[in-house]
Amino acid sequence: MAPASPFAKDEKVLCFHGDLLYEAKILDTKPIDPNDKRSPHHYLVHYKGWKNTWDDWVPQDRLRKFTDENQALARTLISEMRAMHRARYYASKSSKKGKHDGSTRASEERHSSVAASGQMRGYKRNIAQMELEDDQVAPIPMADQLKSILVDDWENITKYLQVISLPVKVNVRTVMDQYLQAERQNRTEGSAEADILEEVVHGVITYFDKCLSRMLLYKFEREQFRDIHKQINDPVGDLAGKQPSDLYGAEHLLRSFTTLPELIAHTALDEQGVARLREELTRITQWLGRPDVADKVFVNEYENVSSEYENNAKK
Template sequence: MAPSRQSQAPPYAKDEKVLCFHGDLMYEAKIIEVAVKSGQKPEDAQYRIHYKGWKASWDDWVSQDRIRKFTEDNKQLASQLQAQARMRTHGPKGGKKGVKANGSELSSARGSEERAAGSSSFGGRGPRRGRDFELENEDIFHARPSIKLIVPDILKAMLVDDWENVTKNYQLVPLPHPHPVSKIIDDYSAYETPKRPAGSSHVDILDETLSGLKEYFNRSLGRILLYRFERVQYAEIHEKWQSNDPEYHGKHASDFYGPEHLMRLLVSLPELIAQTNMDQQSVNRLREELSKFCAWLARNTDTYFVNHYESPPQDYIQKAKD
């Protein structure tokens, strides 16, 4: 299918090297064909993508929202997402542990974001980095169970902004969050439950999904969802949760952290679910429920996401870097 002539060229060109989303990870790719239907806007063009290192059978037609420019920032994000997925699968190399607070390990897959940023190109600067961030074997990828969660572009953009605010601008999400995860889940339940037959299995599935999402969040925040710069903040608030202060005692991560951190879990779920023994029917149900939740959250970003991150004092910055 040959591209039509347009007065304005599409944003991506034939033979351009790009990054392309496949599920919730981005991979290096090349545009091998651009197609624009007669009368179609340039931004609505379709692109035939070839993933670097993969067979031609994986070539795919995708829309603009799947593609990102091959910039240093986007390469860093792609590397960080892949490093995070590997950490969840294989654990930290060498058994490296994170900060401890009251004896509780605060190890974090996101502690590798500095290494990921330093190895922004997939080729890396040396043999080890090249191995760390090269594409996984396509047969292994294909054999793994996958939830293939649909995450709206606006939420992906929020995830990128969050990564930049924390890891590059040294800012923090203010805590306690004005719209914590527990409230977001309750609000969604109040919105979605009336749409389902009372007492039906559809209501039970919704309740089970949301309860599981909250439990996953509480258990995984301190282990895999935090960036290194956020660990000091977490250690401080974790200590308060163990105190007798009635404002903090007995609280959980879902009572203090908000959608910015929840999004990190949602894009991590495909890899997490792949490590479980869930049957395909359960995985399909979970995908449907979480896709609905993501679509609802995308429509309510102005309500739940914070408008401004806070800049911590210099002593916090120094402590977080040590």
């Protein structure tokens, strides 16, 4: 007797296509080998919003139930691929600039390593979609130094398989408090400008705390986050009651500024409100990009992981 199928015809599911999960519908299901009573099933799926020519028979291991948890995983995978794409883009821009300046060696090595590590293996369609979306949502301006930090951060984690040691020396809450103190000098006390500053700083920290696990981590960092999350929820542990902004630092904060534009685009703010919010966020990245600031806040150390961690992270 054939094993029962965990998925049914007409069921809404998430289906892997390449490295990403897409919403899909099961059109049909049948055993792979009808002559084998123990044969597993495979499934004809239609990807939501795709042409019928993309309909495909897929094995069970490419399907996931349409749950909140798996939808969060789908969003995370998209964020990771976009981060990888941005890192490759910044590395390419850095390489071209290096050639123009005459100092090509370091930038060419970086460009080569990023290109080799970040091959998409046939996902041109996905990348084209991301490029279109990125064009529609203007990024928050960043100094070249910050773009370089993003690239180095990506390489350290995805290429060299390192993670930032937690808790960090200078956490997100401290960084944003330092910005608040510095920027207050440019605002009149009690003014609307000062109130907006307070609200934006508070909003950035809140966004970071809520979105870190879903949007700001690379896959290789998730094992570390699971361990930290357990310690946070341990009522007698050293990290009891802490928030991500108390434990993570400027490197992860910087990643949030690459995802914020999309969030802003989907808010209920009017055009003037969006422009004002982008202006406030740009002031933060300008401050972070100042050499005297960057040298003090981007000081957190990357560390090698154990073989056990590496094996668990790759599952």
